[in-house]
Amino acid sequence: MTPLDFLVGQWDWGPQALIALAGLIALVAQRSLRRFRLVGWTCLAALVLLILLRGKSYYAGPVHPTLLAAGAVLIERFTVPRWSTLLRWTAVMVVLGYSAVTLPIGLPILAPPTMVRYLDWLGSEDAVTTNVGNIERLPQDFADMLGWEAQVDAVAQVFHGLDPAEQERVVLMGSNYGEAGAIDFYGPRRGLPGAIAYVGTYWYFGPGDKPGDVMISIGFSYDDMTDFFDTVATAAHVMNHYAVAEQRDLFVYVCHGPRETLQEVWPSLAGEQ
Structure with a gap:
């Protein structure tokens, strides 16, 4: 996987990728979070290492919860008071909505025939593309559970x-x-x-x-x-x-x-x- 593919692949996480990006910037550059600077540099180093080693984009998954937490703090601190409640709930609802739609891709909660129909409706080719570029009927992780x-x-x-x-x-x-x-x-x-x-x-x-x-x-x-x-x-x-x-x-x-x-x-x- 090329470095560009790795970075583009982070958007597979959906809108929370923006929150994670904000969290990374906050941890590395925000004065108010300077006591967590080491955490930010550790996350950044992990991402750089994955890029250099040609890791798959989803290998960055364990880093995202930390960055999401930092991004959430940033949103909470820097929203205009009059709009803060609306913006916070908007962020929450967008993330929850995306998560609800993509949940069957992350967890095998649908039977294979139903999953195939759901993916056809969703139109997500990336979800059924294997690590060698083949396009299958099911996500590779799910297909590899069967048979x-x-x-x-x-x-x-x-x-x-x-x-x-x-x-x-x-x-x-x-x-x-x-x-x-x-x-x-x-x-x-x-x-x-x-x-x-x-x-x-x-x-x-x-x-x-x-x-x-x-x-x-x-x-x-x-x-x-x-x-x-x-x-x-x-x-x-x-x-x-x-x-x-x-x-x-x-x-x-x-x-x-x-x-x-x-x-x-x-x-x-x-x-x-």
Whole structure:
């Protein structure tokens, strides 16, 4: 995210962004708030650091409550007495109105079909744009809450369809930490072993001690698996129309005949995504 995108993204907070901006200026420059100067500079430093590190605009969220409090004090102190009550209540009502309209975007209080219709009515494309620029039906955070148990159910059905000897040797592998994490979280109650993945910090936990002569994979393409195994069979298909693109249409494969053991190939997978 560019610095400009980060700054423009602060307006996603709505009218309270103006109050937060006023609060930042007040904390840094207002004499009446000089005893809180360190707080202001700390908030400013956090924002600058996020910009320099190319952070997402919403990473600034934890800074906003402090700035909103300072901005509210500024409004209270510097409104003309005759208009002060009107201006204060106007500020409150504008913020509350915006918050009411955007509440379903911040909290998953609507069922997916209702949420889709609400977003269509709202016309907010930003709300359904993912961190890689894809436009989905639901906000990414909400879409990423859906479908995980169905994935693990599919893997469990395939696992329990293996003969007992293969169940002892099989390795479960997810193409990303979401799929592997879902197996680790939901899998034990379905009688599944833990999963492996070579993405992110999952790679550091290694492939385990099984060579991978039998593998159940989820989230990979058929071609991905035939690069490493002699035999790849489609065992299940999981679809979720409300999920993000990479989780919407997944296949579960049973793979046999690895060309290398997992322990041999694992070092070369470091840094792969």
